[in-house]
Amino acid sequence: MTQTFSAHFYPEGFADSQTVTVLLDASGWLSFQAFHKKYRCPFNRVTVSDRLGRSPRFLTLPELGRLETRDNDFVDSALRHFGHKGERTLWLPKLERAPLWILGLLIVVVVTGWATYRHGIPAMARVTAPLVPDKVRELAGHEALGWMERGWLTPTTLSEQRQQELRGAFESHFGDPLTGLTVRVLFYNSEVFGANAFALPDGTLVFTDQFVELVDEAEFLAVAAHEVGHVRHDHGIRGIISSSALVAATLLITGDSEALSEIIVTAPYALAQLSYSRDMEREADTAAMELMQAAGLDRRAFASALQKMVDSHGANEGGSRAWEEYLSSHPATDERIKRFE
Numbered sequence: 001m002t003q004t005f006s007a008h009f010y011p012e013g014f015a016d017s018q019t020v021t022v023l024l025d026a027s028g029w030l031s032f033q034a035f036h037k038k039y040r041c042p043f044n045r046v047t048v049s050d051r052l053g054r055s056p057r058f059l060t061l062p063e064l065g066r067l068e069t070r071d072n073d074f075v076d077s078a079l080r081h082f083g084h085k086g087e088r089t090l091w092l093p094k095l096e097r098a099p100l101w102i103l104g105l106l107i108v109v110v111v112t113g114w115a116t117y118r119h120g121i122p123a124m125a126r127v128t129a130p131l132v133p134d135k136v137r138e139l140a141g142h143e144a145l146g147w148m149e150r151g152w153l154t155p156t157t158l159s160e161q162r163q164q165e166l167r168g169a170f171e172s173h174f175g176d177p178l179t180g181l182t183v184r185v186l187f188y189n190s191e192v193f194g195a196n197a198f199a200l201p202d203g204t205l206v207f208t209d210q211f212v213e214l215v216d217e218a219e220f221l222a223v224a225a226h227e228v229g230h231v232r233h234d235h236g237i238r239g240i241i242s243s244s245a246l247v248a249a250t251l252l253i254t255g256d257s258e259a260l261s262e263i264i265v266t267a268p269y270a271l272a273q274l275s276y277s278r279d280m281e282r283e284a285d286t287a288a289m290e291l292m293q294a295a296g297l298d299r300r301a302f303a304s305a306l307q308k309m310v311d312s313h314g315a316n317e318g319g320s321r322a323w324e325e326y327l328s329s330h331p332a333t334d335e336r337i338k339r340f341e
Helices: 071-080 085-089 089-095 099-131 132-150 162-176 211-212 215-234 235-254 258-265 267-272 276-294 300-312 319-326 333-340
Strands: 004-013 016-026 031-034 039-042 057-061 063-067 183-187 197-199 203-207
Touching: 004 031, 004 197, 016 063, 016 085, 031 197, 057 071, 063 258, 063 333, 085 197, 089 162, 099 276, 132 162, 132 203, 162 215, 162 276, 183 211, 197 215, 203 211, 203 215, 203 267, 211 215, 211 300, 215 235, 276 333
Parallel strands: 183 203
Antiparallel strands: 004 016, 004 063, 016 031, 031 039, 057 063, 197 203
């Protein structure tokens, strides 16, 4: 194979260029003349840029300079003829002209991304959560509670007697089943959260005054059992791991170096606003059923407590609300209520 092609030559270390005629001989050597000098370079040492439509290709000659040519077909032919390493990328231009392949690859990427988000990351979080030291759980719970105390929670208005009554009821019903699990019950007033309860990674269970005023003792214990389920299954830590993995994956895809620092800086805030996944909520519901059965409590108390909480927040379960429930991170409230009835 002996053939010539036209190119612009940019010498190493110079901004100027010159149009040249390049000879590629049968022995695989490139040769041309530019700026009153003769240049030679073996083709197998040349770095060839990938083909991108009709854009010019660049052939980098080690220690000599760079050739720019629009004769893409000749370059492709030379790559194949001499078995150049750049031959491995010749399928890319064909792919660019194959919309069905592009669509297929796009579908694969989307499905893979969804499967990773929906199943891969949660599975990874489930496996790695038990490896997290207890000190990390304590720190995560402490920082999250601190965030909420600075903006969303205020000291409880419940009397000390009422608090002790509820803590005593919790201990008498769930004390034995919770052996080996560190759990503490705290009360706060919160106009922001309203009637609500939530669990932190260190085993802290937070109940708002609004919630306590809304429910009776059986309903309080039912919701407490649900929150214990979150602690027992390490949902707080699993949520942090999942969120961090998602941000890290975004960092790898986008190359946004600021995302890494955001994982550390916003972790307490993210935990404070953590919304458990559908699977985690169902898991906590199942744990609540088991705890309530062991304690001799009527599981319907959870259904009535959940309905009261829904009503107190003014949620309307009909019409378009069904779509909001479906797209939210929690299972539909009606579905959960029926499970406990």
